[in-house]
Amino acid sequence: MDSKTVVDMIEASSGVHFSGFHMDGLEVRNKETGQPTISAAENLHRQPFVIGVAGGAASGKTTVCDMIIQQLHDQRVVLVNQDSFYHNLTEQELARVHEYNFDHPDAFDTEKLLSSMEKLRHGQAVDIPNYDFKSYKNNVFPARRVNPSDVILLEGILVFHDSRVRELMNMKIFVDTDADVRLARRIRRDTVEKGRDIATVLDQYSKFVKPAFDDFILPTKKYADIIIPRGGDNHVAIDLIVQHIRTKLGQHDLCKIYPNLYVIHSTFQIRGMHTLIRDSQTTKHDFVFYSDRLIRLVVEHGLGHLPFTEKQVITPTGAVYTGVDFCKRLCGVSVIRSGESMENALRACCKGIKIGKILIHREGDNGQQLIYEKLPQDISERHVLLLDPILGTGNSAVQAISLLLRKGVPESNIIFLNLISVSNFNILESSKVSFWISFSVSMDIFSSALCVSESHQAPQGVHVVCKSFPRLKIVTSEIDIGLNEDFRVIPGMGEFGDRYFGTDDDDQQVVIRSQ
Template sequence: MLFVIGVAGPSAAGKSSVVERIVSAIGSHQCALLCLDSFYHGLPPGCDPLEYDFDSPNAFDFESCAAAIKELALGKSVSLQSYDYVTHQRCGPEITLPSGTEVLILEGILTFYHEKVRELLHLKVFVDEDADVCLCRRIQRDVVQRGRSVESVLAQYEKTVKPALDNFINPQKRLADIIIQRGVENVIAIDLLVKHIAVKLEQRGLNRLYTNLHEMPLTGQVRALHTCFRRCDASRDQFIFYVDRMIRLLVEEALNMLPFQTKRVTTPTGEVYQGFSFSNRIAAISVSPGGEAMEHGVREVIREVRIGKVAVVASADGNRMIEFHRYPPGVARRKLLILLPVLDTGATLNTVLTDLARIGCMQSNMIVLSLIASPEAIAAVCGNGWTNVRLVVSAVDRGVNEQGLVVPGIGWFAERYFGTERFELSEC
């Protein structure tokens, strides 16, 4: 799973030096570097380099940059020509980004500017430095490395670099996850950044990309339960038994994310024990038809839970809409467990979350519980503005097939659990 880090900031702010520190700390064998400069359109024929605005967004081919990142994310290698700063064309040595790369670092002055590139970044770092320091470094770099005169560097700075800094580059700060002041001199900030990346690399699958996704540890028990209820020849009784066990484990996992209150109790020995009690403002919302199957597991773990229901149907144009809902009293003030056994495309969950947000429920109060989820659903939810809604799943499967079923999956969950006609055992 490719983890993409974007590094933006003013010219000569120290972006490349910060990137070198990151690569040195986490290991070059895990990283691939891609410079946004490699996607310059190139100087138009007959155009004077001193008159051309190299700092404008129009100077970059962002579409090709996004395409290259997507190819790497698919596990393919990417080859492209580097940019020659003397001829101002893409005619430099060929750059090859190997397949199987774990971390890609994209560095440039406008890395966050274009939406198609920005949406592919999982971590956005802005490297900042005093404008006078940047100018001094730029003069030294362009004169020594790029064969420029001091006068031409200063003229370009006044005409295009400074306006671009104010209009395009610095406004990217509001899009950054981390801002590193003083560039490579900020050792503490770089060290914290490296540690964060190291933690991400230790995580498996989509947990690396989405901080609000929690996939249960794949213990022997979890793997065995999935094996039992995924079997196409499992009887209905067997299916219900093993699914119920897995649901209970899923609820227990979610409880660790809910707030506790301190509580003192007296034990039979007459001593006082200082412990915790569950919050008494917990509610569950079961999404019909499959969500009802999870209600029993929730009640077994949380006796005082209030349970509401919501039904989502597809309209004639294929969009999802709420057909029916009955939410518990004061739902907007409660911690919510949203019960949806299988996440296929994520459209149903998006509809439910939108309706709950409409009546005042906060994202931070919502936890979605699902046995199985597809990567498409996770991306549709976690990457669709629901970044504070926590998603707890026991497994992330490969994808969704033409019938809309998660694969390898468990088939039509509600039909198997409730014994309706769509699931026919003989077809296995």
Template sequence: MDQAQYLPPWTDTSIIGVAGSSGSGKTSLALEIVSSLNLPWVVILSMDSFYKALTPEQHTLAHRNEYDLDSPDAMDFDHLVQGLRDLKQGRRVDVPVYSFEDHQRQERTTPIYSPHVLILEGIYALYDQRILDLLDMKIFTEADADLCLARRITRDVKERGRDIEGCIKQWIAYVKPNFERYVQPQRKCADIIVPRGMENRVAINMIVRHIQRTLAEKSKIHRNELQRLGQEVEEEPLSPNILLMQRTRQFVGMTTILQDPTTDEVDFNFYFNRVATLLVERAMETFTYNLTKVLTPISHPYHGLHLPSPISAVVILRGGSCLETGLKRVIPDCQTGRILIQTNHHTGEPELHFNQLPTDLQDHAGVLVLDTQISSGGAALMSVKVLVDHGVKENKIVFVTFFAGKLGVKRLTKVFPGIKTVVGEVVEDNEERWVEKRTTPSTCSAMALLAHPLDAFRSYAGSLTWQPLVRFSRSMVFGLLKRIAVGQILVIDNDGTRTICGPPQEKDGTPSTELRVLKEAFWVRVLLFADMGFAESFMLGEFSCSDLVAFFEIFILNRALLSNATTLTSSMVTTAANIARSTNTLANSQLNVSAHYDISNAMFAAFLSKDMTYSCPIWLPLSKPGAVHESLESAQDTKLQYFITQARIKNSDHVLEIGTGWGSFAIAAVEKTGCRVTSLTLSKEQKDLAERRIEAAGYSDRIEVLLCDYRALPTPNHGFYDKLVSIEMLEAVGREFLDIYFGCVNRLLKPQGGIAVFQCITMPEARYAAYSKGEDFIRKYIFPGGHLPTVSQLVRSIERGTEGTLVIDAVLNIGGHYGKTLRLWRNKFERNFESKIRPALLQEHGEMTEKDVELFRRKWQYYFTYCEAGFRTKTLGDVIITVGREGATEMLEEVPL
């Protein structure tokens, strides 16, 4: 099969030159053009980045305003021309970063890749003939000389740290003479002369229309290119580099389950992750391994294989994210990049919006490209072209996909015959992209956070400041915020711009807040990663908010308006991340619980009340005397007493508690009734402190704390437990294990007269479907593997798990009591952070740096406010369910018969 050529839309980049005097409005004009187009692939390149490096003597003169930086001799035209030529041919260019404060280039560079249109602006944009030969449009801006001088002084004083006297000195000595000698003559080369810069709407509209026509023509050429490729390969056989998965009974059985529309979500995700693992394992077989020898644990030599360098991966968003769980199972430490390609719904053309690639991937042993499906092949072609343009050899690339349309995969291998494609199944070309709609993918907002959150955040944040993407993201997010109909948000951008989102405040009590953007990455993170991106941006300090609870309340109150406002990847209300949740198998449960509770006992003691109860209390009604001044400890005692009363605990009872906490219920139950308590926990830290508190209370002979999963607990020697209590532990069970949990309750609770009381945070029925398919902040960062069931789910699981032998006696929703509690916890957390929590974290977790501690602090601030808003708006519930065996007559003791 002969190799075909593929020219993406950024091949033969259109370059527009904008020249004019210093202060004539070149940059403002360019920005206005980009703003009017509102497209990420129209990029501005400033000639200021291409000043020559200065000698020490020149550097000294520049700081005294005695060096001519406005002369053509100060510009590195050779470097600039080569960069423009490379961009014209679709190559990546690393643009120097110039510091005007230091008068020298910095070590870092800014990459530019794949612009369809490039606007080159600078006083000498039309000076060098080599540049003129590359330009598709030439613009010259003009303004009154006095206005130019005023603008230059304002800019240099405000942005470049100069003084007014120095600015005037430079203007007279260098700027004005060079303008007359070198800049003004460029006017005759211009296609368009624009007086008044950005104020000239007629000229801007004309330029914008020209660029739109250029982009439309490029789009048409690209679509024709894809169509031509399809015609070329239609009758050709499949390439031998298309590696179909062997149709074993196991593989066909799993794909049958996946293609069955009646397969439920849990089973679909389980089997898809298994298939993804097999696909990646097959891809790993295609790479070249070197011979090596190692010594076994018993010192025998073993002749084996190893990769000469790492394997990296690139995920095509969003579908490719579904394959990441399989990727991480095969290569846990795989460095992973992202490419966002969206189909233009008007033209059907794939469009490259964003790329962030692994460092030095061209030197890696191989690169896996992940996408759930190849349809027309446009996104696949584009993504592989990006890798090739970044120096990756074709024979190092392996495309991994579940489904591939016949024509699409033929297009891919026709253009790039050296790559290999691992395919689960080749299907018809009109097969709809349905896989990513059914999976809960391990999406980009998490990256490699399983290992080192800060490192992953640091490495990724740098890629979120590409200016066209920032501008596009800001525009899209503001489009969402401006839909707010209840409440008001004042947004202060990092350049000081103030924007009010929401109607005027007409009545007291309507939430309002101020959000101050500190880093531009905020806009991109929110656009791409929605509410998970918002949370991560807060943890990274990319914005501040005067009242975060009010912000969440505004979004909850406007949910109906905002949930339909789809951005590039999702809305801010419905999570985009959709990271595969941790399942709570027996092995994982302890890891998930420890991830939260084993942080530091001292940390929890610093914000909980003295009784160390970490669950929702029951506050006195406001109508009751003393309600306003009631302490948290008193409210927690009321809740514990409610459990004791509802369970009808007596001196003779042996009570099983699933979820010890720090022993507050067990201590209260023994103190008030004299019963015996066996309490289960999966946290060693909790167990140690609970036992010390129990010993201090003098109840070690009545309370036993076991480090044990409820599924592994045997039935006691004496038969059964009389009563069973579980306080806010069900959230850690997981949806697929609820029936098993209640089956264990059924096994452990005495069959005659047994009573059990459970407390659980719940999700409203109407929101559960969306919640169960996504990944929210709490499940990612606070309670790994957590799951909030609905009340009806709990009722059904009780019935199924106990085979109908436990009857619901009472359901009490105390969710409204949590808002005040969370506020008090947050306030105490803040008060004690420096004096108690920070020292405890650094002492108990020696690997934590000061930056890690600060990220931890902001994570918990977000956690408290996030939950407070959920309970204050009744978006979340917290129910106490009392159940009893048939014949549990103790439950009638207070009932007149």
């Protein structure tokens, strides 16, 4: 392993890890030199996974967070409560505390919340205020020290209200509980825990809590990625969310080690399409339909990593719009045959694009032989989108990329697009490696850790390509766990080309019998 790769891995593991996907692929150029700077996507990929949990008072937000934390016991997870960031009340406000609206957005110190979250996202420990609801001050008790973590749960009634706070989140959950249930819980909590009488609780509810819910909290429900009815009682929803989080953590733990690997933002819509195309009972028609949808998403995401230049246009209203101009010097290269399934999506996104072909013949399980290539003559002057839906052992990818390099294509001009990339890198081991990298001063310890984590089997897919070509970008929609003894992707989706083009063994047998 060369020293540059080691340094890159240390930097990728020392603080900020994972990204939200708000500006994926926009390559910003220095105005003075015209050279690309580090893309926004590369910066974001090193930050933690931030989950916002919103909902009405007493809806069960804290219960949901506690259940998520309990199930993610093997991950570093911290909980940040919006309640910690209430403003200190002035003497005048204290004198009329029963007239103070604690459910209004102005009751919170949002600037301090943003500052604390930004520090956590960038790998810095923060002191979170410990708000005292008897004195209505945040300096009565010592602050709570919160250390950087892999997952940050930000919980509060109005965490979706401010767009700046929303933009910090990778997942937004709204806990939707019936109003009567919330009121009953609030009465029980305020009378038992806070010693208030029922009349005071109901008066505050009618004056402040219900109007604030209708005016400020309920409208933010539209921003949620996931809505959980019944809160902590909905175990099925929480199990699905935890599974989704584990998938994202696994994928992006790998992204911390390989900054040139990009996994598109996974939603339940994307997971649903993966479920369909991985199902052995899915018909060819549905397999093609949902594969095409996923391929289009991957292609669009890959195009986002191309360089761009600023461009101003005049709109039909006569106004000036400052936008960007697409990269013009572009071509696709598909690995025959399954890679050809991605060509239509590329043509739909890039009108008139040239597409080259590479045919690689498999010689047994350990060898690949390049037997055909037809590429644009000026390919060395273009950015290349390499198309192959499955990155398995990585042998075919290495052959194809090596050919492009021999043709003069700069490694940094290649973007490898696929639906599934295989990684046999154990997530638990990878977190140990990250820990050792961060705290070890000895490169010998780092090397030993890496050897331990990869000694169980030969590196596959992602590791082969990323280590061999560190300046190339890989864009994929999901990471699979590895290959079985027959070198088939697990869990995988079978032979993609056969299923997409209808040439699997079952179809062939049907044709033979019909003849």
